[in-house]
Amino acid sequence: MIYFNSDYTEGCHPAILERLAETNMEQTPGYGEDGYCAGAAKLIKEACGAPEAAVHFLVGGTQTNVTVIASALKHHQGVLTAATGHINVHETGALEACGHKCLALPSLDGKLTAEQVAACVDAHYADESFEHTVQPKMVYISNPTELGTIYKKGELEKLYRVCREKGLYLFLDGARLGYGLACRENDMSLPDIARNTDVFYIGGTKVGALFGEAVVITNPELKTDFRYHIKQRGGMLAKGRLLGIQFETLFQENRYFEISAHAARLAEKLKDELTKTGVSFYVDSPTNQQFPILPDAMLEKLKENYTFSYQARVDETHSAVRFCTCWATKEEHVNALLNDIRALQ
Amino acid sequence: MIYFNSDYTEGCHPAILERLAETNMEQTPGYGEDGYCAGAAKLIKEACGAPEAAVHFLVGGTQTNVTVIASALKHHQGVLTAATGHINVHETGALEACGHKCLALPSLDGKLTAEQVAACVDAHYADESFEHTVQPKMVYISNPTELGTIYKKGELEKLYRVCREKGLYLFLDGARLGYGLACRENDMSLPDIARNTDVFYIGGTKVGALFGEAVVITNPELKTDFRYHIKQRGGMLAKGRLLGIQFETLFQENRYFEISAHAARLAEKLKDELTKTGVSFYVDSPTNQQFPILPDAMLEKLKENYTFSYQARVDETHSAVRFCTCWATKEEHVNALLNDIRALQ
């Protein structure tokens, strides 16, 4: 069985395991206050062109989303998100369990526009009963989105400008950030993201680490007391150095970007080749998640050898499914998949 | 510098790293639904003599405490705990952040008694305004406790009997369970614990794993929907197999118990030798945490070569401190410490 159902099916980049083995019996302070975390934070700040940023390491995505958002908001405030946003649909109400409403906005491509945000905030304050609704205070976006789409630099700049004008924080969930930055349609760099958000994170779990997400906070208001929130939300890893070692390894020798580029290239190959054979797509994703629309009969056959995830029914005989590539995907597996699809057409 | 300040200063048992390396490029389902987790669960159920138990793997202790307790309680219910309990003092209010009050009871040795629990519950219902106070519904204990003490089998049985009579759940936090089971004063087995609690967990983070806690649920009421709570509280590890592999390795070849015994033996050596030199202790701990009372002047000198944690001021010139041994502690380090203390006496 070949797994294309997600981008967290393997372990981690071998260099990480080597470093874990080398350092295994060292004694270090706990809770992220060791030298490896400091070293990783330094590399990340450099990569982001953000020497003043605060960098914290957490274990997983849901935990990170909850910790960042809950640390930023007061009880009466909520977060704007695309209706398809991970926080709105795939975290078992983790954010609501912290007391905050997801203010979901419709989106066909998983992205929010500056205009949507501005209109929503304006509508809130225009309502004479505005205190009877949750105050919008943060915008949550992901890049790439749940649908694989990405923000162009101009879009992000515009969105951030609106956020500042309206007094909202902008938070970018980068669980798959490497795959967004590495794709051919991307025109943004890490420093662009650091300059155009208040806080974002660089995903490790899906991009070469065993686990781990690196939160980069550039807005000073959001830096204060952040570690209390990590602890309160259960994200303060006792052996915090495990996160430091992983991110240090990923940000050395350009690894994070190289392994992302590998996944991006294979996804592009998959997309291009399927397009050539006449396959259409549920959404035009430029990144490592591809959503082809395929005949149900073909999907039944493909299931025998491949895992993929179901996205949506398109018509009576076709469904959209999701294939993911990742840092560990083998080109021969992509080739095999393409051949099998062609053979079944 | 030699670290005695905690039991999570090193990485993990080398056999775990080996298994992680061997399995690294395998593809598996995520979120704990892989074969390694199943295998580890099987071993743990066998070790607990609890074939019907549900076993789940989480990343860390605070997360586990919150997930277990919040999954069991309704909003108006609280949890009885010793005032020194980890949930009451060292989790940044994580449980309150889930909406539940810690109902703290006084305890000199970190333990709760059956009598205390019975009296507290009786007092609750005897109050005609009982609905104006939080309903006690769960008892939280840790074994070993924060002060290194352990429950004797008879004590746990009595406590559990009271819990069942009064309609409360009994939850045992076993973050350091191995060290409790391995100490010479212990008279309990894993099956004893499984039989005399509704839910407990077996700590990995402090006992040989990189991270991880194995929750064992024996009460059917508490099994229902538990995975929703893991996800909601941010504890569902994408690459869940990392937990399975670690616990499978620990519960193979008796490793968990052997490495625990190592730590216990070194702690006993430390305790015995210090006692011989006339040192007294803040609390009479039989496990891997030892709390000697030492002169402040000596502590200043020791700090140059050792880390330890501060516990309490005892008098104007003496403080109680904590030294921890663990699975990775080197006997030569204990010897060095003992020699240095003797030399400074």
Add this chain to the structure above:
Amino acid sequence: MIYFNSDYTEGCHPAILERLAETNMEQTPGYGEDGYCAGAAKLIKEACGAPEAAVHFLVGGTQTNVTVIASALKHHQGVLTAATGHINVHETGALEACGHKCLALPSLDGKLTAEQVAACVDAHYADESFEHTVQPKMVYISNPTELGTIYKKGELEKLYRVCREKGLYLFLDGARLGYGLACRENDMSLPDIARNTDVFYIGGTKVGALFGEAVVITNPELKTDFRYHIKQRGGMLAKGRLLGIQFETLFQENRYFEISAHAARLAEKLKDELTKTGVSFYVDSPTNQQFPILPDAMLEKLKENYTFSYQARVDETHSAVRFCTCWATKEEHVNALLNDIRALQ
């Protein structure tokens, strides 16, 4: 200025004030444990044909919604609601502040259908990652809805049947229940509602009381410990008898139904007369809230003498607005409004 903007612009039915004055210096137990509350509960149970129901009195609607829902749900569970539901849009995230997500379903008329609920629950459990989303456990409806529409008896029966089949509770918010029961299109009685819900409430605030909502719980599971939740959510009125006196007065001499019928008749008059003059409506409401679509220029003029609330922009020159009648509305005011509208056409 004549107020049509809401149904809580006046004080209360004069008979209530009389009873408050008569009983003012009596001494009674607090927190709803007095004879007036008992008397009111008895009358309500009789009116509902539900001798086994538990009846509790709370102060206001948001408080009641939160208390009922939070008392019924565990942390990982959420409540299905029409997207327009009061809990979803007009309570400042009160429910999320208790930790629960509103699972909003689209609705043009403010109602939920049995089919929608069934489909939503089925989709939840069909998803292999179902534990990554909030578990649907309760259905919240209001009758009349926020848009003035009502459920027909057959619709409610069908909805309740689906809820029982799927293991969900059905909760009916009756903040304006009187106006729903009294309108000419209604075919349900209080006993019908009691038989076809697990819990509902009878609104007092908008129907003749100074304040107060009477919660009627028929499902035994939901009766347990309910008073803890009232206290925890801040709804346990010290002088609880004030609620008992009000509801006792309303349910004596058929007052609740008579004053509701008054409001219903005036709303029907407003609707019928406006329809005759060619006015169309944003939604076809049979109850005390009417949503005519009027020219913006006319609305500007009407504002000089009347208050009403803004509902939605319909086209460049027309808006939908809301006029409410209530137990206290004077027919001469409705006549004046109708005349002014006709004059401005």
Add this chain to the structure above:
Amino acid sequence: MIYFNSDYTEGCHPAILERLAETNMEQTPGYGEDGYCAGAAKLIKEACGAPEAAVHFLVGGTQTNVTVIASALKHHQGVLTAATGHINVHETGALEACGHKCLALPSLDGKLTAEQVAACVDAHYADESFEHTVQPKMVYISNPTELGTIYKKGELEKLYRVCREKGLYLFLDGARLGYGLACRENDMSLPDIARNTDVFYIGGTKVGALFGEAVVITNPELKTDFRYHIKQRGGMLAKGRLLGIQFETLFQENRYFEISAHAARLAEKLKDELTKTGVSFYVDSPTNQQFPILPDAMLEKLKENYTFSYQARVDETHSAVRFCTCWATKEEHVNALLNDIRALQ
């Protein structure tokens, strides 16, 4: 039966009922945005010598405590309170249900000292793991306390000075404030309280109103967005004018202070006369709650004609109980009680 068990056994001052009747059929805006609320706020700001204060009206004490505290704190912050504080023991964990821990400090008389607060905050920041515990951010006191004791002006000033030095808010729960201000031992005025707290409230429920608490916010940080929190916590009364009318009436013609003085005088009479007969007291309360220690046998007899509340067992044959006077207490009832106690001695 004569009720001394609480200070909320009667309805309200007759002048309030008169005003409610006079204004009953007026139409006003809802949610506290009417002229009566504005008028009452003006009177209260004058009485407090605090023209810049924000004044809000809520329905009950638990609701007010929760709303004020939750509006002031971020998730990782907690509130210092005497262990006997109402928020800690008599609100069914309402504050924890909002996510915040009560940081309870021991107190024999229900009061906190400036030294206690300073020591607690210093200890928090001295701990190197301070982020593992809840951050103290607010001090909650009540005046009078749950035990009837009051703060002297010098004590409050000192406490407030410490709060400002340490960066904590000071919140004074004045559910019984009138009875504190009116007692012969008091040396504070309303303006003293306004100057030496960040926020406090003036209780109406226990001092002449049917219900209602007037929150006075002097710290500008705490004024922002407060109405969102009122709504979120279920405290925004639809017919908000009911609160305005009540407080306007109480603060006209010195009523609030006169009726408080009546209760204080009767409590002092009760205390003085019991003292004369040799009765000792559980706590030396100068206000309307008196806690005599009486023989159990006598209490059994007294129960036949009087209600009072049980406080604590003192020895095998004696218990401390609580008798409350209030604005409505009849002197003849106090006399009867005194006579009966004397007769039973």
